[in-house]
Amino acid sequence: VTYCLGLRLRDGLVLLSDTRTNAGLDHVSIYRKMYLFEAPGERAVVVMAAGNLSVTQTTIAKLQHDIDAAEPDPKRSIMLAGSMLDVAEIIGNTLAAVRRDVADKMAPSGQSPRASMIVAGQRRGGQLRLFLIYSEGNFIEATEDTPYLQIGEHKYGKPILDRVVRPDTSLEEGRKVVLISMDSTMRSNLSVGMPLDLAIIRRDECRISHRERIEPGDPAFTALSEAWSQALRDGFAALP
Amino acid sequence: VTYCLGLRLRDGLVLLSDTRTNAGLDHVSIYRKMYLFEAPGERAVVVMAAGNLSVTQTTIAKLQHDIDAAEPDPKRSIMLAGSMLDVAEIIGNTLAAVRRDVADKMAPSGQSPRASMIVAGQRRGGQLRLFLIYSEGNFIEATEDTPYLQIGEHKYGKPILDRVVRPDTSLEEGRKVVLISMDSTMRSNLSVGMPLDLAIIRRDECRISHRERIEPGDPAFTALSEAWSQALRDGFAALP
Numbered sequence: 001v002t003y004c005l006g007l008r009l010r011d012g013l014v015l016l017s018d019t020r021t022n023a024g025l026d027h028v029s030i031y032r033k034m035y036l037f038e039a040p041g042e043r044a045v046v047v048m049a050a051g052n053l054s055v056t057q058t059t060i061a062k063l064q065h066d067i068d069a070a071e072p073d074p075k076r077s078i079m080l081a082g083s084m085l086d087v088a089e090i091i092g093n094t095l096a097a098v099r100r101d102v103a104d105k106m107a108p109s110g111q112s113p114r115a116s117m118i119v120a121g122q123r124r125g126g127q128l129r130l131f132l133i134y135s136e137g138n139f140i141e142a143t144e145d146t147p148y149l150q151i152g153e154h155k156y157g158k159p160i161l162d163r164v165v166r167p168d169t170s171l172e173e174g175r176k177v178v179l180i181s182m183d184s185t186m187r188s189n190l191s192v193g194m195p196l197d198l199a200i201i202r203r204d205e206c207r208i209s210h211r212e213r214i215e216p217g218d219p220a221f222t223a224l225s226e227a228w229s230q231a232l233r234d235g236f237a238a239l240p
Numbered sequence: 241v242t243y244c245l246g247l248r249l250r251d252g253l254v255l256l257s258d259t260r261t262n263a264g265l266d267h268v269s270i271y272r273k274m275y276l277f278e279a280p281g282e283r284a285v286v287v288m289a290a291g292n293l294s295v296t297q298t299t300i301a302k303l304q305h306d307i308d309a310a311e312p313d314p315k316r317s318i319m320l321a322g323s324m325l326d327v328a329e330i331i332g333n334t335l336a337a338v339r340r341d342v343a344d345k346m347a348p349s350g351q352s353p354r355a356s357m358i359v360a361g362q363r364r365g366g367q368l369r370l371f372l373i374y375s376e377g378n379f380i381e382a383t384e385d386t387p388y389l390q391i392g393e394h395k396y397g398k399p400i401l402d403r404v405v406r407p408d409t410s411l412e413e414g415r416k417v418v419l420i421s422m423d424s425t426m427r428s429n430l431s432v433g434m435p436l437d438l439a440i441i442r443r444d445e446c447r448i449s450h451r452e453r454i455e456p457g458d459p460a461f462t463a464l465s466e467a468w469s470q471a472l473r474d475g476f477a478a479l480p
Contacts, residue, residue, distance in 0.1 A: 155395035159424040163472050176479055184399040223480060231475030232403050239416055239467050 001191040002033055002152035004048035005181060006118045007174045008130035008142040010167050012202040012209065013120045014174040016182055017048045020193035034197040035060050037067070037078060040207035043123035045078055045087055046199050050152035051115030051135070052102065059098045059115070063091065084129035088119050088139050096137030116151045124206050156188045157181030171200055176224065179214075183225045196221075241431040242273055242392035244288035245421060246358045247414045248370035248382040250407050252442040252449065253360045254414040256422055257288045260433035274437040275300050277307070277318060280447035283363035285318055285327055286439050290392035291355030291375070292342065299338045299355070303331065324369035328359050328379050336377030356391045364446050396428040397421030411440055416464065419454075423465045436461075 004017040021031040031053065037045040047063075049056035066076040074080040078087045095117060102113045117133040130142040132149040142149050147167050150158065157180075164177045175198070185192050200210040214221050244257040261271040271293065277285040287303075289296035306316040314320040318327045335357060342353045357373040370382040372389040382389050387407050390398065397420075404417045415438065425432050440450040454461050 155428070156399055158428050159396055159399070160472065160476070162427060163469055164476050173476075177476065180476070180479075187402060188395070188398050227479050228475070229403055231478065232400065232472075235468070235471030235475045236400070236404050236413075236417065236420070238471065239420075240463060 001189055002050035003150070003154065003157065003182060003185045003189075003192045004033060004050055004118055004152055005148060005150045005154075005157070005161070005178055006046075006048070006120045006130050006142070007148045007165055007169070007178060008120070008128055008167075009147060009165075009169050009171060009174050010203070011171050012174075012200055012205075013046070013122070013128055013130060014171060014178055015046045015048060015118070015120055015199045015201075016178040017197050018182065018186070018192045019195050019197065020191055021053055022191050028191070028193075030195070032197060034199060036199060036208050036211065037063075037121075038208050039079060041124065042206055043079065043121060044201050044205075044207045045084075045119065045121035046201065046208070047091065048118040048151065049115065050117070052099075052113035055095070055099050055102050055113045055115040056117070058102070059091070059095045059117075062094050062098065066090075084119075084121055084123060084126055084131075087121065088129070088131040088133060088141075091117060091119055092133045092137035092139050095133055095135070099135050118149055118151055120201065122201060122204070122206055128201070128203055153185055153189050153192050157185040160184065171202065175200065179221060179224055180228050183221075183228065194218075241429055242290035243390070243394065243397065243422060243425045243429075243432045244273060244290055244358055244392055245388060245390045245394075245397070245401070245418055246286075246288070246360045246370050246382070247388045247405055247409070247418060248360070248368055248407075249387060249405075249409050249411060249414050250443070251411050252414075252440055252445075253286070253362070253368055253370060254411060254418055255286045255288060255358070255360055255439045255441075256418040257437050258422065258426070258432045259435050259437065260431055261293055262431050268431070268433075270435070272437060274439060276439060276448050276451065277303075277361075278448050279319060281364065282446055283319065283361060284441050284445075284447045285324075285359065285361035286441065286448070287331065288358040288360075288391065289355065290357070292339075292353035295335070295339050295342050295353045295355040296357070298342070299331070299335045299357075302334050302338065306330075324359075324361055324363060324366055324371075327361065328369070328371040328373060328381075331357060331359050332373045332377035332379050335373055335375070339375050358389055358391055360441065362441060362444070362446055368441070368443055393425055393429050393432050397425040400424065411442065415440065419461060419464055420468050423461075423468065434458075 194216040202209040434456040436454040442449040
């Protein structure tokens with residue numbers, strides 16, 4: 001399983017993913033699930049992936065191939081697409097095509113692959129956008145009412161998002177809340193695990209303003225996790 | 241969907257269930273999912289059910305039928321069984337038999353019913369016991385390490401249980417934490433809903449020490465829910 005989430009706040013986009021990939025409990029690996037595409041000052045796009053690894057890796061490889069083409073096609077390169085909506089369209093179409101191809105291969109074993117992606121970014125002159133792309137290539141977008149999107153193991157970490165995240169939440173608070181949401185998920189599902197990849201795109205910077213990998217045992221993350229546990233216990237103890 | 245949970249604490253058992261049953265989103269009803277069996281001072285058993293309603297209702301009806309038999313059989317009546325372990329065995333066997341029967345009926349449509357139950361209680365001279373019974377009739381039991389069990393939509397309400405529930409949690413705190421766990425679940429899954437059924441069996445009383453139905457709009461529950469939301473937001477705001 002995977003857990004990735006993104007916030008679309010007034011001041012920017014906050015993205016977080018885990019890195020644990022497993023095929024059964026006895027085959028666990030670390031794979032990056034967050035991919036960064038950037039032409040600083042012109043556009044920044046973050047893609048996070050959940051689901052069948054062969055589908056998501058091939059999708060990213062095809063996107064990269066179209067970016068690197070000798071004569072890139074604006075209809076296929078997410079670095080040339082005219083808007084973030086076009087970027088979501090390109091990624092959705094690529095994901096759906098790869099999924100169909102893999103599904104054909106898996107059909108004899110009665111299986112069908114699933115995969116989904118979060119796509120976030122901004123291009124110069126455009127708005128901050130945050131999309132969730134389904135296996136079939138269609139997508140939804142974060143709004144003022146629901147300024148966050150999740151893929152993968154989303155349930156454990158949802159209650160805190162519902163209570164804290166508003167469009168005017170600051171980036172600093174947004175960073176804390178995605179880490180807490182991830183922490184709750186990792187405590188409950190062993191197949192979601194460290195290290196974590198975190199990225200922030202500040203409004204109108206059109207670049208990856210901040211990126212970090214949080215390793216197991218990271219002192220700041222551990223302190224945040226313990227402080228939150230204590231806050232929950234204290235808050236509970238103080239209830240009427 | 242359903243959400244039921246039980247705590248096995250040093251001082252007693254705390255059980256909570258919702259009452260919403262749905263066949264699709266456009267067919268929603270209220271059904272009691274908590275069943276109380278009691279011979280005050282001798283034994284008290286609480287059964288909570290999740291899953292296919294035709295399976296769980298028929299299972300409860302058969303259990304009641306065997307209790308009410310003209311010459312009740314201690315091997316079949318949960319009110320005569322020699323231990324709570326035997327009670328769990330009887331309920332597991334009954335559930336599995338009903339499920340097999342319904343599965344045969346549903347097979348032509350390619351479906352198979354699932355159902356699970358939480359069984360909690362104490363008989364005079366015995367211990368407080370809390371079991372989770374699977375569709376197949378096998379079961380697991382709550383322990384000192386994991387003193388709670390859940391069935392149905394268990395993910396949203398699990399993080400708070402992991403952080404708060406210990407064997408020495410008081411019954412009053414236990415009552416609060418199950419209500420908060422339920423509240424988080426109802427906020428995130430519309431198919432879990434009020435009213436709620438709550439029961440407490442105090443250690444060695446061997447009766448249903450406390451029972452209540454919490455109706456929508458209940459002032460105390462609403463106040464608890466709001467206080468918890470505020471505690472979460474305050475705790476979050478105070479993080480380092």
